[in-house]
Amino acid sequence: MLASNEIAKHLISPPETSVVIKIDPQAAADILTSRNKGNRPPKPNKVQQFSSDMENSRWGLTGDTIKFGTDGRLLDGQNRLSACVRSGKPFKTHVVFGIDPALFGRMDIGKPRNAADILHIAGFKYASTLAASIRWAHLLDTDPYNRSTLQPDFVLGLAKGKYADIEPFLKHGRDINRHFAHPAGQIAALVYKFSKSDAEKAGDFVRAWLRGERSGKYQIIDTMQALLHSQKANNNGRIHELTRASIIVKAWNIFELGQKGSLAQLQAAANKKMEKIG
Incomplete structure (x- = not known):
C-alpha cells in the first residue's frame, strides 16, 4: 500500500x-x-x-x-x-x-520543547517574544525575584487568558530591541503594565524613548537610557534583567507622576528592590 x-x-x-x-x-x-x-x-x-x-x-x-x-x-x-x-x-x-x-507539551518531555514552542504550535506569532513577555508580566504581577521556570502549558493558559491582550505590545518591545538591544519580551511586558496604569502616557514614554527625546518631561527617559547603556558598557555588554527592569520602572514612575527626576534616583533604584509600577 x-x-x-x-x-x-x-x-x-x-x-x-x-x-x-x-x-x-x-x-x-x-x-x-x-x-x-x-x-x-x-x-x-x-x-x-x-x-x-x-x-x-x-x-x-x-x-x-x-x-x-x-x-x-x-x-x-x-x-x-x-x-x-x-x-x-x-x-x-x-x-x-x-x-x-x-x-x-507533555510529549517527549526530555526534548527542548519550551513555552515558545508550545505557543508557536498554538498559532501565536512571535512566539519567543510572547513567551518572554508573558513570563515577565507574570513576574511583575507576582514576584519579580522568583527564578522558577514557568511550565509551557501554564504559559499557554496565560496567553489565552489573563494576558490575552499583551500581543499588541510585542511591537513596542521589538522596536526598542532594534534600537537599543534590550530584550523585546521584557520591554513588551513593562510597557504593557505601564499601559494598565496610563495608556496615553505609556505610549508617550515609548515614543520619546525611541526618538531620543531629551528636553522637559522626557529628560528622565534619556537619562534612563544613558544609564542602561553605561551599565552594559561597564559589565562586558551585560546587564542583569532585574537591574534593567528596576531602572526602567523607576524612570516610568517618575515620568508618570510628571516629575523631573534625576540620575541619582535611577542609580539608587538599580541597587534596591524593584518599585511597584505606579
Whole structure:
C-alpha cells in the first residue's frame, strides 16, 4: 500500500499501537505541505545530518516515531520527513496516530520543547517574544525575584487568558530591541503594565524613548537610557534583567507622576528592590 494511502487510512481510524510505514519522498512532502500546520520551525542541522544518513544508507528502523494528532496534524517528525524529501530516499519508521494535540507539551518531555514552542504550535506569532513577555508580566504581577521556570502549558493558559491582550505590545518591545538591544519580551511586558496604569502616557514614554527625546518631561527617559547603556558598557555588554527592569520602572514612575527626576534616583533604584509600577 502506498504510504500516503496507509497514513490516510490510519488517520481516519487510528490504531492503538504504532505502525511501521515506509515513507517515500512524495508522501513526506505531502505531509509537510498539508499536515505540518503550526509546528515549531525545523532544525537545519538535524535535517542535514538525517539527510546524509539516508543518502548513504546509514538510516535504519529505530524506536523514534512520527506522530499525528486526532486533528490530522503532524506533531512530531518534521526533521526526518524534511530529510527524506531532501535526500530523495524513502525510510521506514514507526508511526503513531490519534494523539490528543492538547498533550503536545507533555510529549517527549526530555526534548527542548519550551513555552515558545508550545505557543508557536498554538498559532501565536512571535512566539519567543510572547513567551518572554508573558513570563515577565507574570513576574511583575507576582514576584519579580522568583527564578522558577514557568511550565509551557501554564504559559499557554496565560496567553489565552489573563494576558490575552499583551500581543499588541510585542511591537513596542521589538522596536526598542532594534534600537537599543534590550530584550523585546521584557520591554513588551513593562510597557504593557505601564499601559494598565496610563495608556496615553505609556505610549508617550515609548515614543520619546525611541526618538531620543531629551528636553522637559522626557529628560528622565534619556537619562534612563544613558544609564542602561553605561551599565552594559561597564559589565562586558551585560546587564542583569532585574537591574534593567528596576531602572526602567523607576524612570516610568517618575515620568508618570510628571516629575523631573534625576540620575541619582535611577542609580539608587538599580541597587534596591524593584518599585511597584505606579
